[in-house]
Amino acid sequence: MLYLASRSPRRRELLTRLGLEFAVLELDVPEQRQADETAQAYVSRVARDKALAGLARVSGEPDALVLGCDTEVILDEDVFGKPRDSAEAAAMLRRLSGVPHTVVSALALVSASRHEEAVSVSEVRFARLPDAVIDAYVDSGEPFGKAGGYAIQGLAEAFVERLDGSHSGVMGLPLHQSAQLLATFGLGPLAAGLPTCATEAP
Numbered sequence: 001m002l003y004l005a006s007r008s009p010r011r012r013e014l015l016t017r018l019g020l021e022f023a024v025l026e027l028d029v030p031e032q033r034q035a036d037e038t039a040q041a042y043v044s045r046v047a048r049d050k051a052l053a054g055l056a057r058v059s060g061e062p063d064a065l066v067l068g069c070d071t072e073v074i075l076d077e078d079v080f081g082k083p084r085d086s087a088e089a090a091a092m093l094r095r096l097s098g099v100p101h102t103v104v105s106a107l108a109l110v111s112a113s114r115h116e117e118a119v120s121v122s123e124v125r126f127a128r129l130p131d132a133v134i135d136a137y138v139d140s141g142e143p144f145g146k147a148g149g150y151a152i153q154g155l156a157e158a159f160v161e162r163l164d165g166s167h168s169g170v171m172g173l174p175l176h177q178s179a180q181l182l183a184t185f186g187l188g189p190l191a192a193g194l195p196t197c198a199t200e201a202p
């Protein structure tokens with residue numbers, strides 16, 4: 001049985017697109033960066049912590065496979081997680097205004113006997129955002145529960161001048177890397193080759 005160790009509705013929606021059956025494990029895993037951890041190492045470690053906490057939850061099931069993910073916005077080695085309040089959301093968006101930033105989504109797929117990891121790194125550049133735009137966006141409520149205080153799948157797509165990377169990765173679950181990881185366990189659309197489109201005979 002495949003489990004998604006996540007409370008995120010976006011991750012649930014995205015994983016559904018890979019056409020696999022899975023169940024959700026809702027966990028509370030602390031997200032606290034250690035003083036000596038690089039931003040990217042932190043994201044990978046949190047994804048691993050989530051997957052391993054999920055595996056511990058279903059420890060009675062020998063065939064359990066658990067996917068854990070973490071997404072963070074990174075600018076100048078500063079990690080922007082989910083804003084605690086409006087002031088923090090606005091402060092994050094002011095820093096992201098007009099300059100490129102990185103979105104890292106890390107994945108860990110674990111079973112009782114195997115442990116595989118992958119990472120998706122995207123570069124995103126927002127247009128310069130006037131304070132009035134930032135304030136209206138924060139008032140919309142969209143920044144809350146989203147790393148960096150924005151949702152590319154929502155209104156914030158209007159801020160994006162350029163995305164170099166994975167749209168699903170920015171949203172929280174990079175589908176290509178997820179499919180690659182699942183394929184190493186013989187699952188998903190990349191395991192047996194991609195489905196082919198029927199072609200009409202000439």
Ligand SMILES: Cc1cn([C@H]2C[C@H](O)[C@@H](COP(=O)(O)OP(=O)(O)OP(=O)(O)O)O2)c(=O)[nH]c1=O
Nearest residue numbers: 006007008070071146147150151152170171172
């Ligand atoms: C940058 C960005 C992030 N996000 C979301 C994805 C994640 O849900 C969230 C990052 O926080 P995470 O800590 O990665 O995930 P989470 O707390 O929502 O869920 P869980 O830990 O239970 O898996 O930000 C978007 O939805 N759109 C975006 O454009």
